[in-house]
Amino acid sequence: MQNSDQIRSLRETGRRILSLSSGDPNLVTDERIVAAGCRALQDGDTHYTASAGLPRLRERLAARECVRSGRQINADSILITPGGKFALYAALQSMVDPGDEVLLPDPGWVSYAACVRLCGGRPVAVSSLGGFDLDELRARTTDRTRAIIVNSPLNPTGRVIPKEELSALADFARERGLWIVFDQVYCDLAYDEFPFLQAEPGLEDRLIVVDSFSKTFGMTGWRLGAFIGPEPVRKAVAKIIQHSIYCVPGFVQQAGLRALELEAELLPRYREHFHKRLVPTQAALARLAGWECPLPSAGFYLFPRITGDDKAFARDLLDTKAVAVMPGSAFGAAGAGHVRIALTCPEEEIAEAVAAIADFERSGNRRNV
Numbered sequence: 001m002q003n004s005d006q007i008r009s010l011r012e013t014g015r016r017i018l019s020l021s022s023g024d025p026n027l028v029t030d031e032r033i034v035a036a037g038c039r040a041l042q043d044g045d046t047h048y049t050a051s052a053g054l055p056r057l058r059e060r061l062a063a064r065e066c067v068r069s070g071r072q073i074n075a076d077s078i079l080i081t082p083g084g085k086f087a088l089y090a091a092l093q094s095m096v097d098p099g100d101e102v103l104l105p106d107p108g109w110v111s112y113a114a115c116v117r118l119c120g121g122r123p124v125a126v127s128s129l130g131g132f133d134l135d136e137l138r139a140r141t142t143d144r145t146r147a148i149i150v151n152s153p154l155n156p157t158g159r160v161i162p163k164e165e166l167s168a169l170a171d172f173a174r175e176r177g178l179w180i181v182f183d184q185v186y187c188d189l190a191y192d193e194f195p196f197l198q199a200e201p202g203l204e205d206r207l208i209v210v211d212s213f214s215k216t217f218g219m220t221g222w223r224l225g226a227f228i229g230p231e232p233v234r235k236a237v238a239k240i241i242q243h244s245i246y247c248v249p250g251f252v253q254q255a256g257l258r259a260l261e262l263e264a265e266l267l268p269r270y271r272e273h274f275h276k277r278l279v280p281t282q283a284a285l286a287r288l289a290g291w292e293c294p295l296p297s298a299g300f301y302l303f304p305r306i307t308g309d310d311k312a313f314a315r316d317l318l319d320t321k322a323v324a325v326m327p328g329s330a331f332g333a334a335g336a337g338h339v340r341i342a343l344t345c346p347e348e349e350i351a352e353a354v355a356a357i358a359d360f361e362r363s364g365n366r367r368n369v
Contacts (some may be wrong), residue, residue, distance in 0.1 A: 018353040021324040027218025035260035040251035049250040069196035084212030084225035094236035096121040103148040107335035147179035153186040156340040157295025161193040170200040188216040190298040227289025277343040321356040
């Protein structure tokens with residue numbers, strides 16, 4: 001599997017790599033957001049701040065959640081975290097004991113299973129390529145199952161879970177007494193209407209929401225995210241924050257506040273930016289013999305089905321064409337036979353990489369397919 005460290009290592013040898021594997025979009029953080037962070041530093045914001053997060057930022061996020069989801073949320077329900085991944089990990093750490101099980105989407109983000117294992121739990125994959133199968137969910141649920149992770153829009157497919165499916169998942173969680181961890185990190189990059197799981201009634205005491213500024217505002221390196229959830233999980237997560245990272249730097253949070261002020265201007269621009277890449281790239285890949293490449297409903301990933309072994313394809317494509325993609329099986333067994341293509345590099349590099357993939361397929365460079 002090509003990861004970011006491997007790509008960097010290859011580039012350090014002087015090799016030019018066209019990377020369609022990174023989930024880090026090539027958005028430069030808006031200069032006004034950067035200026036807000038710099039101004040906070042110059043004003044002396046270099047000390048500890050409240051471990052739960054700046055009150056103004058939590059209040060602003062609570063108001064934003066109320067508008068987006070229609071659910072009444074107060075600032076006390078929100079904790080500011082160093083990225084969405086830490087919010088996810090801390091939430092799992094607060095509820096998962098050794099031997100407990102957590103249901104995961106398959107294919108799904110690679111860090112889900114890793115975070116569950118770090119907590120001593122056992123990840124249980126459930127097919128979700130075309131939607132969660134409730135019969136499979138019930139069959140894989142045991143008396144050790146503690147939670148289900150729901151991701152919409154889904155990484156790696158870009159699929160937005162429709163309201164009817166979210167309602168069925170909510171009923172399932174209530175029926176089995178499970179926590180739901182809802183990862184909505186890509187929701188601001190949805191191209192059509194986006195249904196929020198927190199809008200479902202009766203989930204207030206069992207729903208945890210994970211969010212992030214990374215993809216929404218091109219702030220991956222700032223490490224700014226949020227946990228939203230009820231007691232007692234919130235209190236447990238607050239302790240984890242206090243006794244680990246203690247707090248997210250105040251100047252980073254000030255930059256986040258500025259980002260939210262610019263939301264109405266920036267988000268339509270960023271959505272258009274990625275959608276303009278998705279449409280022609282999807283069309284080009286869909287023309288390749290044996291490929292099936294649906295157009296996703298959100299984000300900047302394509303997840304085409306290819307012919308042959310996805311790991312061999314990714315390896316040989318890198319070796320012969322210096323193009324990096326992620327094998328779909330890296331995201332779970334249901335991803336086998338697919339590749340994830342991230343449109344996160346400059347457009348001219350995307351076009352060059354797609355042309356190289358087409359030539360690779362025509363020339364029969366693949367081994368072990």
